[in-house]
Amino acid sequence: MALTAVLRLPARALLRPWALLRGVALGRTEAAAGIRNGARRFGSQHVLVEPAAAAGVAVMKLRNPPVNSLSLELLTELVISLEKLENDKVFRGVILTSDCPSVFSSGLDLRELCGRNPARYAEFWKAVQEMWLRFYLSNLVLVAAINGACPAGGCLLSLTCDYRVLADNPKYLMGLNETLLGIVAPFWFKDSIMNTIGHRATEQALQLGSLLPPAEALQVGMVDQVVPEDQLLSTALSVMAKWLAVPDHARQLTKSMIRQATADRLLKQRDADIQNFVSFISKDAIQKSLQTYLEKLKQKKG
């Protein structure tokens, strides 16, 4: 960033050096535009973060076109973006949404699960764990504004949030569909959904790999609200206002009291979970089934 551009920045940006780094990552024009509008706006290649109209709230948008598949890069950038917001005392809540049309996130990037070497699988799985742990235990209020399809890892990401609002569109299917790919959702995926929809509903949803349309997702408790698409963000902001009306320290300790035990189950066996994943995903039969699934997805268009 040129010195003249730095000098034009408001003092508060200079007090936060990472805000300048974000500007570099965004490119000078976009960063400058954000600041000119009086709003600090930052991002990385795959995650865009901008302050919402409400004080203390940021909107975090996934932008890994075409379908926001959770690659190693996107997972890493999500964690870094959340950490930056947590360290910036201005922010108390985050609305998580998608910048890609009609897909919130297509889940883990299937290309990360096929044809890689064990070291890369291990690195990728560590990043999936990290994303889940950091979002699940975040001190901030997280509201998911789900503006598209939300299968598998996309659903997991939304389940880390404190509240989920889903746009009412029959194409926006949501759920943990791993069994349909011939793979098994790990215990912490299962814990996330079971803590949300309960034991019996999980028995069905997880074994069947159900992808639910909005009305059913609402009925089972996978989401808290279904609203017309054009009201998604305003609803998420209203929900956020209600959550932010509670004193942070009391809400944060309560959240931790409810969630820490679930996170600890993974924290106690992170390495074993990585080894399990690597040996499971490396099996020929699993690789075959994933490749067939990926090919079917690609052929869908033809």
Ligand SMILES: CC/C=C\C/C=C\CCCC/C=C/C(=O)SCCNC(=O)CCNC(=O)[C@H](O)C(C)(C)COP(=O)(O)OP(=O)(O)OC[C@H]1O[C@@H](n2cnc3c(N)ncnc32)[C@H](O)[C@@H]1OP(=O)(O)O
């Ligand atoms: C004992 C057990 C121990 C350990 C357990 C170990 C391992 C197992 C755990 C693994 C957990 C896995 C979790 C996951 O998240 S797996 C991913 C599952 N995701 C899906 O099933 C969704 C697949 N995608 C879709 O259904 C559709 O793409 C979607 C999201 C509805 C959007 O539809 P549409 O807009 O029509 O877009 P296209 O289908 O045409 O897709 C465009 C383009 O993107 C490619 N693509 C789609 N999804 C993915 C993906 N997840 N990863 C990578 N690429 C994806 C698709 O193939 C198209 O590519 P093209 O090249 O043809 O343009």
